[in-house]
Amino acid sequence: MAKVHKKEIRRQEIVAAAQAVAARDGAEGATLRAIAAEAGMAANAVLYYFGSHAEIIAAAVHASSDRFLEKLDEAIDPGMGPTARLAAVISAGTTAGLDDDVSRILYEYWPHMLRDPEQRRIQEELTAAQERVYRDIIDAGTLSGEFSPVLDPARIARTLVAQEDGLVMDVLAGSASSEYVLDLMGSLAAALLGVKEEILLGLVSARNGSSPAA
Structure with a gap:
């Protein structure tokens, strides 16, 4: 089984956080700050894994x-x-x-x-x-x-x-x-x-x- 890179695991966690926030608070509530908080991260740290908020939402x-x-x-x-x-x-x-x-x-x-x-x-x-x-x-x-x-x-x-x-x-x-x-x-x-x-x-x-x- 191929080993999943730590960065990819973190990306998946951020995507899961975005899904959780969108389901709970709607598209308008799924802000970068809210997604980062759900993932237990700072907002600027999230952007290390994704280039933009739009990229996170698309994922x-x-x-x-x-x-x-x-x-x-x-x-x-x-x-x-x-x-x-x-x-x-x-x-x-x-x-x-x-x-x-x-x-x-x-x-x-x-x-x-x-x-x-x-x-x-x-x-x-x-x-x-x-x-x-x-x-x-x-x-x-x-x-x-x-x-x-x-x-x-x-x-x-x-x-x-x-x-x-x-x-x-x-x-x-x-x-x-x-x-x-x-x-x-x-x-x-x-x-x-x-x-x-x-x-x-x-x-x-x-x-x-x-x-x-x-």
Whole structure:
């Protein structure tokens, strides 16, 4: 196993501190001073490891993005059929980042992509990766005959990711429950892919230990 350099360990600790502050106090509260305090360092010492506050934030958002994608990958078992994989990704994409603040951190910085090119790049890469996950499942399901897409698969993948993004914001804001969002996502995916709604919703609910919404 490759030895991790002490400087890299310290960088990881600073990134973790930035994530913790952003999750607790929001993007506005994640100042250089606050991140340094969380890491147990002086602010000028933090800049030895990162060139700027913006660089720290970009690293924190990128780490959160990577962890979210890991959660999607962890949700899928190689032996799953396309419909089961679809249910797993809907479930993970909607709820996986809520248990450890990954989604909250990503959403805190989502508006920053309007003005920050680096934040825009990170968010665009995350969206493209999410779309690829859905597209691979759609292609496999179409090939096996489980799915009958009503739109171009790329459009369906984009629609599902966009819908998921907006609905998770509702969950974070407290204006919708995870159960409601999962049911809505499952119903939408079933309609777009020609899957029996009750089957897909049953699989989604089974992964979350709940009953399909009425």
